[in-house]
Amino acid sequence: MITQLKGDRRRNRHAAKTEAILAAAWELAREQGLAGISLRALAARVDLSQPSLYSYFASKNQLYDLMFAQGNRQLLERLEAIELPGDPHDALKKVSRELVTFFTEDWARYQIMNQRTVPGFEPSEESYDIARRVFDWLLAPLHLAGVAAEAHIDLFVALLAGLSEAQLANEPTGDRWTRHVELAIDMLLREVQRS
Amino acid sequence: MITQLKGDRRRNRHAAKTEAILAAAWELAREQGLAGISLRALAARVDLSQPSLYSYFASKNQLYDLMFAQGNRQLLERLEAIELPGDPHDALKKVSRELVTFFTEDWARYQIMNQRTVPGFEPSEESYDIARRVFDWLLAPLHLAGVAAEAHIDLFVALLAGLSEAQLANEPTGDRWTRHVELAIDMLLREVQRS
DNA sequence: GTCTATACATCGATAGAC
């Protein structure tokens, strides 16, 4: 029983430290780019020696995997917190706005979630499952708004990714592209109705 | 006169070797990712010692800059080679198809041209000028098709970038996203006409 | 121009002591 409690405490300490390391990794990624994370700099930020990091993840790629999973978990949380308007078109617009806001508020997070930018990195099955859950969640408001054909869903994905990426690549802090989200959804919904 | 010819020959040899180095760099980038280019591996591919590369560019970032410029020059060439249909809508579709084909046929090229993926790299003024010339070239078929408002031009950019990137990130060899290029342009042109 | 040789700092990763 005491051993059990001790085990729990150890697990909690370990999890808390892992959280702190991840937070520092996001900081570094925002400052230096995703590929610019160095394990020595990361260790220094959390008062560990560089080899000690390997008690928390087995390789740099696994650190990226943790970040990928965390990004997708954050997005799922944000989506589930939305209060959806009754009108399906308005609901889809609100979801789209949230998506683009989420993506453009952290360039490093967008990179790891949506681009293939780190040479050797592939998300693990478990982490990719979370990304799948995000996509599945999106299907409900899409279907309610009449966006059900694969072509239209793919256009939806391309539109939001394109607006987010153009914003991030050309003008990280402005809204020249993201302000067109609602216009883009209107356009897509008219296309859906036409067909 | 003879000296002149000799100088020309030397310049030609130098330019030819630079071409070969660039070609090898593209190969490496396609295999290992843009950031995965190592100067030692690059030198080995063109039968040079690593320090000898410095006779052709002053730093790795300048190599990236040469690649950025070459990618944009290739795109401009491809665009100028298009035989444009008389109908402005068809013309814009043909241009869009060419753009998406160009982007999706080489992931490394897309990365350096459109993403901010290499930590320290910024294109030089001269190289960025070529990118500007590409954009300026695109304005003509866009205007002819009635796409003149900034919002609509930005939507055009976002649509093509989004389709290209979704294709490259999720299914590098297929056409699940790129096949919707013409549909996307139809959709955009209807939006333009409406307003 | 090109080479060999060498230097320095940095990187991810591992071995082994405690």
Added chain:
DNA sequence: GTCTATCGATGTATAGAC
């Protein structure tokens, strides 16, 4: 778990012979 020490590879750069 954490450390020190170390490994091999990297990018960058220079010296000096040919």
